Amino acid sequence: MNDTEEEMAPAVRSILAAARGRSGGDTRLSVDARSFPEAVAAAEAEGRVPVVAEVKPTSPTTDGRVESDPVDLAREMVSGGATALSVLTEPEHFGGSPDALRRVREAVDVPVLRKDFVLHEAQLDLVEADLVLLIARFLGEDLSTMVDAARARGFQPLVEVHSRAELRDALDAGAEIIGVNNRDLARLEVDLSTFERVAPDAPDDVTLLAESGVTTPDEARRMRRAGADALLIGSAIMDGDVRANTERFVRSERTRTDETNTETTQ
């Protein structure tokens, strides 16, 4: 791990302590993954901004909890044009579950990311998904081993970074799908300039996501101008009409008249 635990927000220390205690699956998984880079290319070809919409019932920085069925939320996101979905499986701090992911993946045909704090190889075997999140900051020297272990099971690893140094670690580990998290997991502050700082160092052949803190179409365009191939958006989609919210980001590069019409239909 790159940070000492004392440097992290109490909520993140609690998340990590819980993650360490969670077991994995009994059997090594073998996943037939839906291609995320192909889904991103298809969205671009159709004029949709590639959005990974996150089923995020709650979080340490969210008030309250959305109690809707994750499958209903997922279907709304897909009908709003989402390219892929992210489903929290972390139970204690995000209200997620492996069962929610399993049901969502059965119900939709887009790639689905398992969003969790995976620290050990056996934890990869908990539930099938098309992509699995690996956080560079938390995996430290184990990152490369975990990227290989995820690929060996058929997952597409999404390696999350927060700095240029972590981006180098991700590339050294062979990551091909990389997310730059605008949320600093040490302080839980969001700063969109994080993506703008890190993105120029990413090679063109990497599929690059801007994660966290995108709340408006203007911010979506800002991340795309800075080089984001796709946007991972949770809170701003979960807050209110999930389908309309997704559509607002998916259409954010269409004309401003289109966007205004979409926004006034909410």
Ligand SMILES: O=C(O)c1ccccc1NCC(=O)[C@H](O)[C@H](O)COP(=O)(O)O
């Ligand atoms: O979202 C949180 O409050 C949070 C707190 C502590 C660790 C991680 C956290 N979020 C994880 C995420 O990566 C986000 O859920 C995801 O990027 C979507 O972010 P947003 O669009 O800002 O909800």
